[in-house]
């Protein structure tokens with residue numbers, strides 16, 4: 001970090017993958033208690049190269065490959081956190097975090113509560129999640145609802161490289177366990193930014209694009225799609241606001257409800273299946289909190305209620321700009337012909 | 345029982361000793377020091393010092409009294425449920441007494457006597473089962489993890505904690521307790537493997553009490569013994585008579601020493617028997633016959649050590665009376681404590697879900713506060 005002394009570093013183009021790598025390196029540098037481990041994260045640097053170079057730089061006591069067992073990775077991270085360390089573990093892919101589900105839900109999420117605050121577990125579980133990369137089955141799940149439904153966990157999903165850096169640093173500093181969902185389709189997207197220059201608090205949502213007609217609520221992999229839809233909507237005459245949730249749990253009611261009260265219309269966007277999905281919670285909260293400000297029902301644009309499709313079919317499943325615009329069009333505008341779609 | 349032969353490991357050349365299969369295998373018959381009648385047998389183990397034996401005996405008697413009292417309290421509705429470890433005292437006590445102050449214990453729901461032996465306040469031990477809260481003690485105060493109910497999940501916590509000790513350069517060993525049934529869970533496999541690969545200072549003690557609720561060991565495994573599983577992980581394993589407190593104590597102490605001196609984990613299987621039903625809510629007569637229980641009552645761990653100590657003139661009437669008084673004193677304190685009504689605080693529901701309550705939890709706490717105020721009016 002000595003190189004940064006003196007003039008502040010200039011903004012430079014950075015991918016989300018390298019921003020995450022920098023966040024891990026800076027956290028390892030800042031605090032000896034931080035350990036990074038998982039499958040292939042050592043010599044290889046992870047299958048997505050997020051941990052590239054870290055083992056060489058920090059040594060194999062602090063950055064290491066584990067035996068291939070996800071429950072083992074999370075379970076031992078719990079024991080390490082009990083003994084004062086700050087484990088940051090990687091699940092290789094979303095669906096391969098499921099073997100660790102019992103450790104996450106029965107122990108990681110509950111330990112602080114059952115010990116009346118005596119044992120906190122500051123563990124970060126990094127999960128490359130979601131589709132859009134042509135992955136075969138079991139490599140593309142959006143598993144956020146399993147975690148957001150679990151009291152005691154924080155669930156975070158960055159949508160931009162700069163935010164990926166800030167949120168990962170904040171997650172590692174956080175005394176609560178954090179499920180850190182990395183949208184793998186955005187790993188290689190670039191942003192020109194100065195990492196760490198002006199971090200937002202971990203549990204605040206952010207208005208990424210101001211608009212007055214309708215609020216699109218998105219996170220992780222869908223943030224860029226929502227922003228694209230907002231630009232395309234200009235041609236249709238809609239002024240679209242985009243809120244990036246950043247943290248899915250706990251939910252930032254204030255920022256989201258304030259936006260929807262301003263615009264009076266809202267669409268929640270996520271890749272994950274629709275039924276019982278995270279968007280249902282957002283829609284319900286907005287209905288409870290903003291009912292009299294709403295000109296139309298809160299709509300959801302989501303994946304279908306199907307197991308994640310094969311690569312050649314995933315484009316039909318994933319929310320697209322067109323599908324988002326279609327929902328926006330159905331928000332009971334004065335000249336509206338099309339009603340909201342029902343029953344799906 | 346014939347005394348087991350000296351294990352081959354003792355005779356292996358140095359270069360073979362670490363990973364050679366012969367060095368990892370358990371003995372064909374369980375290691376022991378005392379036979380069922382309390383007579384000393386030939387053994388590769390050496391008998392613990394007299395004061396240690398007396399201490400084991402005293403703690404087993406006190407532990408059994410505690411256990412009986414807890415069972416009685418379920419009948420009076422003072423405890424929601426209690427899993428008894430009657431018959432398993434040699435494991436509960438023998439193992440825990442082998443721990444040093446800086447070591448950690450990772451117990452299960454079955455191991456309340458182990459907690460009391462470790463020094464956890466008996467009232468704090470029973471908080472969980474009384475239904476006041478999920479845990480009554482501060483784990484850091486006693487170096488005792490919360491009693492674990494999701495089977496085998498605690499094995500991984502023990503490995504993680506022990507590995508962290510290695511990383512930090514601390515001299516700490518983790519002893520994790522699990523049952524025969526729990527050895528079938530995936531987490532046991534993962535924990536044994538991680539511990540062996542990392543050479544973590546962990547001792548795995550399987551209390552093979554014959555049953556996982558109603559399911560006998562024969563339906564649980566096809567392995568020659570549970571201890572044999574160690575070889576697959578490259579971990580030395582020990583089969584020990586789990587009703588012989590002296591033997592359990594010595595093998596756990598050896599394993600703690602191995603772990604503490606950088607030689608990695610050990611898997612110990614202790615053969616014992618659960619005299620009571622799985623919990624007070626279970627009916628063991630549905631799956632095992634009285635003759636089996638009667639046979640195991642003949643091998644009682646407390647009687648066995650008592651006979652040995654008495655024959656050696658180490659346990660006189662005075663000592664016996666003092667131990668009985670201590671046990672009765674504990675039982676009456678537990679009775680009094682458990683018969684007192686404890687205030688439970690509804691607001692504590694929200695306090696420790698996160699390090700700081702979230703805005704949503706604060707709002708939910710307000711809702712409950714309002715409801716309680718209305719009820720009070």
Ligand SMILES: Cc1ncc(C[n+]2csc(CCOP(=O)(O)OP(=O)(O)O)c2C)c(N)n1
Nearest residue numbers: 454493494495523524525526553555556557
């Ligand atoms: C993961 C999991 N599955 C099932 C249970 C329900 N259960 C509680 S105790 C028990 C039997 C465990 O047997 P064993 O490991 O031999 O321990 P013991 O009760 O004999 O001490 C079962 C099936 C549980 N607690 N956790």
Ligand SMILES: [Mg+2]
Nearest residue numbers: 523524555556
């Ligand atoms: Mg059992």
